Amino acid sequence: MKAHDVALGRAVERAQAGEEAAFAEAYRIVHPGLLGYLRGMVGQDAEDVASDAWLEIARDLGRFRGDGAGFRGWTATIARHRALDHLRRVRSRPRHDLFDQDVLELPAQRDTAGEAMETLSTGRVLGLVAGLPREQAEAVLLRVVVGLDGPTAARVLGKRPGAVRSAAHRGLKRLANQLRGGDR
Template sequence: MEQGNHARGSAVPIRDFDHTLRAARRGRQSAWDAIYRDLAPRLLGYARAQGAPDPEDLVGEVFLEVVRSLPRFTGSAEEQFRAWVFTIARRRLIDVRRRAGRRLLQLSAPQELEAALGGFDEDALARLSLEHVLDLLGHLSDDQREVLVLRLVVGLRTGEIAAVTDRHPEAVKGLAKRGLARLRERLAVGERHADADVADEPTPPPLGGGRR
């Protein structure tokens, strides 16, 4: 599989997933490269936003397991495959957290999140800096943050997130709704503080010192 630059770039969608998956099952390298180009950037964004200490290493481990376990994958739809891959990634991340013996809170800045938030053109979140968004995500519960990362960074749908996290779709919707509400609440607090700081600043004198 191709690695390195593709993991840090943008996802390249697979044009014919059924054909690609069949070719991958037969061991065709070009098929695995296509799968890697599509999923590696999403996996990297997920690992970063979830605080993995070595995101690229995690992506590599996930793909090794995907290659080894593909014969046991029984689905055929792209959505099923994507959910299966991110289920593996989630389990790997849980293992990393257990080994670390603590909750991983250090969030790095995935470009994928900035791009995803750009789609919310009617939402105040879209006007935030990426660093501010990641800081806000740190105020969410683990469950809320996980659901929103899978939605915003990875681009999974509700059903896929439900499969990855082993939750009912309605539970996923509820976590996303509460998480977004919490983000907007934190955003509103920040905006009020900023408005207060501006109001406290002295009014500058008119041009010319006010003399005529």
């Protein structure tokens, strides 16, 4: 991750100087995490929301100040705002309704956590994430899927680092319990 961040920081710098290939490189480094985060947030609409977010990132690149890790935080903040806008638009159709069925169909009991993990589909994971309280789900997604460190995730969420750390901890614990088929 650290090496990645250094490479990302250099790419962003060159992109800000106008180098197109450098922007494409930054995109390739950052996009998978952003898309994973957006999948957790808005499900199947993630690609569209990510596309909107990248338009904004490309437009505002000149405003950004910071290194590679900062660029992850900045882009995650933009993606999050786009996702929240999207959720407001589709509020009439809450996202967890899409996945409740998957949650119910989870395998009841597994011998080991690892065995259960291997068989998990994206839909089931989304269902589990959707079942978490919002702040836990977001903290887990930003820390685990986007790969932000604690303080950066806290800034993205506008919360104290301690609160985000414990939310991520509790969210992961709950996910692990559910994956194990335990009683939460």
